[in-house]
Amino acid sequence: MAGQTSFPRNFEKPKTAFWRDLDRTVARNFFQAYPSKLQPSLELILDALSDRPRDERLHILIEILRERLPVRKLRTSGEDFKPHASNDAEYEVWASAMLGIASAQDALGLEDEAERTTRIMINNGPHGEKDLGAQYSLAWRMEEKGRYGEAEEMALECMEWINGHRRCGPLSPQAICLWRLLIKTAWKSGRRALAEERILTTRDLITKMSRSRFAKYAQKEVEELVVTTVGLAKISKM
Numbered sequence: 034m035a036g037q038t039s040f041p042r043n044f045e046k047p048k049t050a051f052w053r054d055l056d057r058t059v060a061r062n063f064f065q066a067y068p069s070k071l072q073p074s075l076e077l078i079l080d081a082l083s084d085r086p087r088d089e090r091l092h093i094l095i096e097i098l099r100e101r102l103p104v105r106k107l108r109t110s111g112e113d114f115k116p117h118a119s120n121d122a123e124y125e126v127w128a129s130a131m132l133g134i135a136s137a138q139d140a141l142g143l144e145d146e147a148e149r150t151t152r153i154m155i156n157n158g159p160h161g162e163k164d165l166g167a168q169y170s171l172a173w174r175m176e177e178k179g180r181y182g183e184a185e186e187m188a189l190e191c192m193e194w195i196n197g198h199r200r201c202g203p204l205s206p207q208a209i210c211l212w213r214l215l216i217k218t219a220w221k222s223g224r225r226a227l228a229e230e231r232i233l234t235t236r237d238l239i240t241k242m243s244r245s246r247f248a249k250y251a252q253k254e255v256e257e258l259v260v261t262t263v264g265l266a267k268i269s270k271m
Contacts, residue, residue: 044057044060044061044064045057046060046061047060047076049076049079049080049083050080050083050084051076051079051080051082051083051090052079053083054087055087055090055091055140056136056140058136059091059094059133059136059137059140062129062132062133062135062136062137063094063097063098063133063136063137065129065132065133066098066101066126066129066130066132066133067101079093088141091137091140091141092137092141094133094137095134095137095138098130098131098133098134098137099130099134101126101130102126102127102130102131103123103126103127124159128154128158128159128164128166128167131150131153131154131167132154132167134150135147135150135151135154135170138150139174144174144178147174148171148174151167151170151171151174152171154167155167155168155171165190165191165194168187168190168191169187169191169195169207169211171187172184172187172188172191172211172214173214175187176214176217176218176221179221181217181218181221181222182218182222184214184218185215185218185219185222188211188214188215188218189215191211192208192211192212192215195207195208195211196208203238204238204241204242204245204247205247206247206250206253206254208238209235209238209239209242209250209254209257209258210257212231212234212235212238213235213257213258213261215231216228216231216232216235216261216262216265217261217265219231220265220268221265221268228265232258232262235258236258239251239254239255239258242254
């Protein structure tokens with residue numbers, strides 16, 4: 034998926050002082066912007082900066098990643114032209130570095146900047162197409178900000194993409210994750226009946242998931258759905 038890390042789900046954050054109070058996702062999305070053979074040399078550079086405050090270290094990561102960005106002709110929302118198509122390798126470098134930058138901006142609490150970075154990714158996908166991988170992550174940010182209509186519109190578009198993706202499909206963890214988001218957007222925007230309907234649909238999909246190639250993720254998805262529904266029920270009682 035464009036803009037998404039190629040690192041495995043079990044990626045482990047380096048056990049060094051630089052990363053002591055930084056999130057695993059920030060570390061993963063930083064290192065995935067570089068070939069794995071460069072990780073040791075990058076760690077040496079970062080180790081020398083371990084005494085810096087947390088926020089300064091995050092800004093350092095952003096600056097390092099910005100130096101990694103290939104020069105590309107970008108477009109913004111609403112423009113009807115397509116940028117010159119970059120070769121696949123160059124695009125992957127650009128998208129991976131942008132993802133790392135957005136993750137560090139999120140960790141700094143720079144929500145508007147992280148959203149802006151992600152929207153640039155969405156509008157500048159491979160060969161001038163939309164990057165739905167980046168939109169997938171932005172949909173969750175919109176839900177967290179209470180922008181439920183935008184979140185739902187983005188999620189529904191991503192659902193169609195995920196369902197047809199050769200490595201995913203309707204029973205994949207990525208698809209089930211989107212269903213949880215759609216449950217939240219319906220519930221929190223006052224459409225309780227639709228939310229309940231989506232809960233039933235998600236349960237049915239998880240049952241089917243347990244008999245599919247994604248079976249190993251089914252129990253985790255059961256637990257995540259419980260967390261989601263219990264959390265929403267608590268909100269209703271407040």
